[in-house]
Amino acid sequence: xxxxxxxxxxxxxxxxxxxxxxGALAAISDVELxxxxxxxxxxxxxxxxxxxxxxxxxxxxFPPSEGSIRFFGEDVTAFPAQERIRRGLxxxxxxxxxxxxxxVIDNVYLACLGVSRGRFSFARARxxxxxxxxxxxxxxxVNLWEARDTLVSNLSYGQxxxxxxxxxxSGAPRFILFxxxxxxxxxxxxxxxxxxxTGLPSHMGYIIIEHDMDVALRVSEYVTMMHNGRIFKEGKPxxxxxxxxxxxxxxxxxxx
Amino acid sequence: xxxxxxxxxxxxxxxxxQEDRLWIERIPAPYWVAxxxxxxxxxxxSDFIMFQIFGWTFxxxxxxxxxxxxxxxxxxxxxxxxxxxxxxxxxxxxxxxSAIDTISMGWPxxxxxxxxxxxxxxxxxxxxxxxxxTEGIYTIMITLAxxxxxxxxxxxNYDIFNGFQGFNSVFPPQLFGVDWRRxxxxxxxxxxxxxxxxxAVLYVSRAPFGLALQGVRDNPRRMAALxxxxxxxxxxxxxxxxxxxxxxxxxxxxxxAQISPGTVGIQPAIDILIIAVVGGMRHPVGAFIGAFLYxxxxxxxxxxxxxxxxxxxxxxxxIGLGFLLVVFFSEDGLLGLWExxxxxRNRDPLTGEVRQ
Amino acid sequence: MRAFxxxxxxxxxxxxxxxxxxxxxxxxxxxxxxxxxxGRKKVFLNALFNGITLGGLYFLVAxxxxxxxxxxxxxxxxxxxxxxxxxxxxxxxxxxxGLWLLxxxxxxxxxxxxxxxxxxxxFRRMEGQDLxxxxxxxxxxxVMADLMLWGVGGDFYNITPPRWLSGPFETGLVxxxxxxxxxxxxxxxxxxxxxxxxxxxxSLVIGLAMWLVLNRTRIGMLIRAGxxxxxxxxxxxxxxxxxxxxxxxxxxxxxxxAGVVGATFQSAAPGEDIRFLLASLVVVIVGGMGSIPGAALxxxxxxxxxxxxxxxxxxxxxxxxxxxxxxxxxxxxQGLLGRS
Numbered sequence: 001x002x003x004x005x006x007x008x009x010x011x012x013x014x015x016x017x018x019x020x021x022x023g024a025l026a027a028i029s030d031v032e033l034x035x036x037x038x039x040x041x042x043x044x045x046x047x048x049x050x051x052x053x054x055x056x057x058x059x060x061x062f063p064p065s066e067g068s069i070r071f072f073g074e075d076v077t078a079f080p081a082q083e084r085i086r087r088g089l090x091x092x093x094x095x096x097x098x099x100x101x102x103x104v105i106d107n108v109y110l111a112c113l114g115v116s117r118g119r120f121s122f123a124r125a126r127x128x129x130x131x132x133x134x135x136x137x138x139x140x141x142v143n144l145w146e147a148r149d150t151l152v153s154n155l156s157y158g159q160x161x162x163x164x165x166x167x168x169x170s171g172a173p174r175f176i177l178f179x180x181x182x183x184x185x186x187x188x189x190x191x192x193x194x195x196x197x198t199g200l201p202s203h204m205g206y207i208i209i210e211h212d213m214d215v216a217l218r219v220s221e222y223v224t225m226m227h228n229g230r231i232f233k234e235g236k237p238x239x240x241x242x243x244x245x246x247x248x249x250x251x252x253x254x255x256x
Numbered sequence: 257x258x259x260x261x262x263x264x265x266x267x268x269x270x271x272x273x274q275e276d277r278l279w280i281e282r283i284p285a286p287y288w289v290a291x292x293x294x295x296x297x298x299x300x301x302s303d304f305i306m307f308q309i310f311g312w313t314f315x316x317x318x319x320x321x322x323x324x325x326x327x328x329x330x331x332x333x334x335x336x337x338x339x340x341x342x343x344x345x346x347x348x349x350x351x352x353x354s355a356i357d358t359i360s361m362g363w364p365x366x367x368x369x370x371x372x373x374x375x376x377x378x379x380x381x382x383x384x385x386x387x388x389x390t391e392g393i394y395t396i397m398i399t400l401a402x403x404x405x406x407x408x409x410x411x412x413n414y415d416i417f418n419g420f421q422g423f424n425s426v427f428p429p430q431l432f433g434v435d436w437r438r439x440x441x442x443x444x445x446x447x448x449x450x451x452x453x454x455x456a457v458l459y460v461s462r463a464p465f466g467l468a469l470q471g472v473r474d475n476p477r478r479m480a481a482l483x484x485x486x487x488x489x490x491x492x493x494x495x496x497x498x499x500x501x502x503x504x505x506x507x508x509x510x511x512x513a514q515i516s517p518g519t520v521g522i523q524p525a526i527d528i529l530i531i532a533v534v535g536g537m538r539h540p541v542g543a544f545i546g547a548f549l550y551x552x553x554x555x556x557x558x559x560x561x562x563x564x565x566x567x568x569x570x571x572x573x574x575i576g577l578g579f580l581l582v583v584f585f586s587e588d589g590l591l592g593l594w595e596x597x598x599x600x601r602n603r604d605p606l607t608g609e610v611r612q
Numbered sequence: 613m614r615a616f617x618x619x620x621x622x623x624x625x626x627x628x629x630x631x632x633x634x635x636x637x638x639x640x641x642x643x644x645x646x647x648x649x650x651g652r653k654k655v656f657l658n659a660l661f662n663g664i665t666l667g668g669l670y671f672l673v674a675x676x677x678x679x680x681x682x683x684x685x686x687x688x689x690x691x692x693x694x695x696x697x698x699x700x701x702x703x704x705x706x707x708x709x710g711l712w713l714l715x716x717x718x719x720x721x722x723x724x725x726x727x728x729x730x731x732x733x734x735f736r737r738m739e740g741q742d743l744x745x746x747x748x749x750x751x752x753x754x755v756m757a758d759l760m761l762w763g764v765g766g767d768f769y770n771i772t773p774p775r776w777l778s779g780p781f782e783t784g785l786v787x788x789x790x791x792x793x794x795x796x797x798x799x800x801x802x803x804x805x806x807x808x809x810x811x812x813x814x815s816l817v818i819g820l821a822m823w824l825v826l827n828r829t830r831i832g833m834l835i836r837a838g839x840x841x842x843x844x845x846x847x848x849x850x851x852x853x854x855x856x857x858x859x860x861x862x863x864x865x866x867x868x869x870a871g872v873v874g875a876t877f878q879s880a881a882p883g884e885d886i887r888f889l890l891a892s893l894v895v896v897i898v899g900g901m902g903s904i905p906g907a908a909l910x911x912x913x914x915x916x917x918x919x920x921x922x923x924x925x926x927x928x929x930x931x932x933x934x935x936x937x938x939x940x941x942x943x944x945x946q947g948l949l950g951r952s
Contacts, residue, residue: 059481085483097478099471110471113464114483120492121464167482333743386938389945393687393742394901398941400689401893404886405934412927522886526750533747570762576754583747 010073012037012175012205013058018067020053027053028229031067037174039205040197042216042237045226051209052094054226055177059091060084072174086115088174092164092181094209100153104144107152108135108166115171138166143192158189165196176206182215194218217241294447303439309555311442311511313548314450318504320531320543322497325457328537329466330493331473334387335525336399339406340380340498341505342520347372348506349423349515350416356423359416365429369506376502377495384494388487403525411517422516426509437510446507450544453500457540460496469493530575534582536591545590553578641789650924654787657802659923660916665808667915668815669877672870673888674895674907675822676863682902683835683859685742686735689749692889693756694864698723698871699880700760703769712774712876719868727864728857735860736853753885761882770879771872773807781806811873818866819908826904835859894933898940900950909948 015033019026028050035041043051057064060081068077076084099107112131113119139148142162147155155163161181168176178197182190190212197208197219210216216223217237225233225246233246240246298306319341327333351368354360363371387398410417428436428445436445460466469489471479476486509515518524527550535546557571586592638660642653650656677691701722702715730752738744772778780803790798826832834855871880874888891914896902899910914933921929940948 061477061481080485081480082483082485085481091481093478093481097475097481099474099478101474102467102470106467110467110479111482113468114479118464119468119484120489122460124459124463171483386941389941393685393746394897396689396743396746397687397893397897401890401897401934401937404890405931405937408930408934409928412930522890526754529747529750570758572754573758573762576751576758580748580751580755583744583751587741587744 010037011035011070012039012072013207014070015058016068016070018054018057018064018069020050020057020062021065026229028057028226031229031231033224033231035175035205035207037072037205038203039222040220041205041207042220042223043207043209043226044211044213044216044223044240045232048228049226050229051226052179053229055091055179055207055209058084058177059089082114088172089177090168090170090173090175091177092161092168092179094179094183098152098160098163098167101151103149103151104139104155104163105135105148107163108138108170111135111167111170112138134170138169141169142166142196158185161185162189162192165193169200173204176204178206178208178210180209180211182210182212190215213241298440298443306443307439307511309551311439311446313544313551314446315504315507315511315547316528316531316550317544317547318450318453318507319501319528320535320547321453321457321540322499322501322504323528323532324535324537324540324543325460325500326493326497327532328539329461329469329473330490332387332395332490332493333529334399334494334497335396335529336380336383336387336403336406337497337501338525338528339383339403339520340376340501341508342406342410342515343379343498344372344376344502344505345426345509345515345519346410346417346423347375348509349426352426354423355425356418356421359418360423365431372506373499373502376505377498380494380498380501381491384491387494388490400522400525403520404522407517407521410520417517420517422514422519424514426513426515428510437513442511446511449503449507453503454540454544457500465489465492465496527575530579532589534579534589536586536589538588538591542589542591549590550575638785641786652788654800654802655923657785657787658804659919661802661804661808663916663919664912665812665877665915666919667912668812669870669873669911670888670891670895670915671819671908671911672815672873673867674892674899674911675819675904676866676870677892678896678899678902678904678907679822679835679859679866680863681896684735684856687742687746687749688863689746689889690730690753690756691749691864691867691892692885692887693753693760694723694727694867695871695874695888696760696880696882696885697726697756698868699875699884700764700769700871701868702872702875703771703880706771706872712771712777715771715872716869719872720865723868723871724861724865727860727867730864731857731860736856753889757882757885760885766882768879768881769875771876773876777807777810779806780804781809807876811876815873818869819904822904831855831858894937896947897937898947900947903947903949903951906947906949 011034013033013035015031018031018033019029021027031050031054033054043054045051056062058069060076060079060083064077068075070076071084071087071089074087076087099110102110109131112135116131118131136145136148139145142165144159144162144166147159152160152163161184165178165181168178181197182193185193194215197206200206208216208219210219220237223235223237223240224231225240233240233243235243297310301310319337322340323334323337326337348368349356350359351361351363351371352365353362383399383402386402387395390398410422411420413419428442430436434441436442461470468479468484471482472484472486472489479489480486508519512519531546531550532543533546534549535542535544553575554571557574561567561570561574582589582593586596588595637653637656647653673691673695677688680686680688680691698719701719705715705718706712734748734752735745738748783802783804785802787800787802789800792798824832826836870888874880874884878884895907895910895914897910898913899906899908913936917933917936918929921932925932944950
């Protein structure tokens, strides 16, 4: 995809001076962020720090008020969401935005279809279809094989979160944004989630928003702290954990 | 319009896995029964019933199916379907033969019919592009205004649409030496295209395009985040619906041998909506059930009204009240009522639990 | 206004130039070449006045429609039927009592009460189901149209305005000036039906009153808050159902009132319900859904487009209004004064 534009040496993601205002409220202001290809980054911060807004601006769910976004060297600031997705960006949603009237396999199939050329095809899929095969593979990856024909509305909460991840892995992602994938999961499901994340191919970078420090620090190489819509500290997990300011703000006393 | 479960051929079933039986074994029994009955009807039905009742039912059913496709799978309730049908009907009259030989060009059917359908699809693409710029309940307002605009335009324009009079003596081609407007051939002609429409819509609903359209209906934001172009999908749905409506429009023009502004007026536009809603928008069979009821009412209501001591002019009252009743008691028309009934039958009367 | 000029300098310039040209056309004595180009000034002024007064009537119908839509998200496709019912009621009141002025409050109250009846029996049961509510209003409009046809037949009913309003009104605007061979200068002035001017003034007053109530009173704030954020309105514990009933009463009543005006201007007859429903739809699509100033602007535009269209290119007059709608949808889908 767009091999002519990206040579592979650029950064996966570059945000410059990005702000998003809702009326008078500045949800994020002047965010500068650079992520290398294959890098795994955690974004931490309290509720209302602007983390999900940051994701929404990056994917184009809504446009930033100011600033620019480069994705593998290409300026995608003016692109609609679907164009960014087709360039290899993926995300999961914190609030479930699944197709509850469709089965698990149909959901993943739609996700695979969205980044394929057959979006407008009027011909039904056959058993041997490559998209079907990749959808089935993804379902196995996130351990949902048993529930593949279940309606999404009948899935447990944890299964819905796993389905979100399967959909984000569809096609050939180059970079993924995970929005609190571990929220509400049982300890077993958390362990499975960590296995999935650490088991991703090494060229697949991601940003993960996570409240659970334990998960966040185990699946990331680098940590960005946000506070009141601004980036407040960046560093290796160990450095962030040791940082007195960070401890005062987030880690101390807060044990959820 | 959330669509939690579809009983029959719908979303609950996995689209991408198919069973390993022969296709002929997979056809459910009701289809066999309906198919056989429909095929042998001409053996005992009168010309009037074949041409006027069933021919008209199949045609209106097709146009209503185009609305069912847009509304049921795409979540866009359009009042412009009759206009799309009318465009195709008008084009057949303009490019083909009619009594108005100053306008009609007399081209052969194998050019006029594809051309008429193409123009209808183009027209619908344009209208769709306008209508999808706003969402939800606005669609119904905008398409109503557009249907009215088309009606007024055809009535005022004499150069192309021949104004108030429209075109008469528009006949189907004498293909294979058959007069397709005679009752039996016309019955099979409309039955054939109605069947094609029915299965085409069912098929597309489970094809990538149809699945994606249902995704757009339920969750447009998520679809964009999966790489789909939501606007393009909606506009394409309009185009596809116009193909169906256009075929219905051509058949309708042949049946009455004329097309005029009255065909594409506001009343017929609303009638199509009534047919689709009363039948139920979850499944294409609803459109045909609604059309059949409408035709029966329209044909026999006068006798009924006089029998209960009212003037035969009160037909609209009957239609309006019937429509109100159905909308009041069921969200999904008669199909919805049928499902409710079936669900309550399946329930154990003592415990209220669903029987397996 | 100043903020608009700062943000859109080009549009402000175009609008300003347009206003200047319009003022010139209204007040100047037209030179020969202008008369040769677009016809007599009297025709132009009449079209303009007809357009503005028709706009006043459209505003009365559409403002009720847009108010109900804005607050309740209910596209009331029976609005045209309420209008026509008001027209018939107005005719029979004025005809039997001889009191033209009495027709207005009676039509307002009767149609308003019918609106409340519909709100309580129909719409409250289907809250939040936009599509179903709209479908029900289609059913109601079909039933009402046939009941009215049954009741009063297909004749045209025209309300005669009282004598004190039936004469022409000297506007003092010069339509033409000629010099006779004797050297005497003859100046003719525009005469315009008083009843139309009075009715237009009344709709202006109603519009201003609505604006004041919406912007300056507590109940108005409540309604506007509800238009902006319906969840918030119910969260404040306001008696939202009472507000809904009140707005429905007022919106429906306004349609009834407009019916009396329409029956005086033109006539009440079958088919007028659809015509005014369509006019309301186009007006609110052009002006912006749910916005009262938008309805005023849209009504003025559509009224003028219809009248100028019927004078200057009669064949496609009706289509012109729809072209305006299509242009607005293409470039500003939320309507001229609507919020995106």
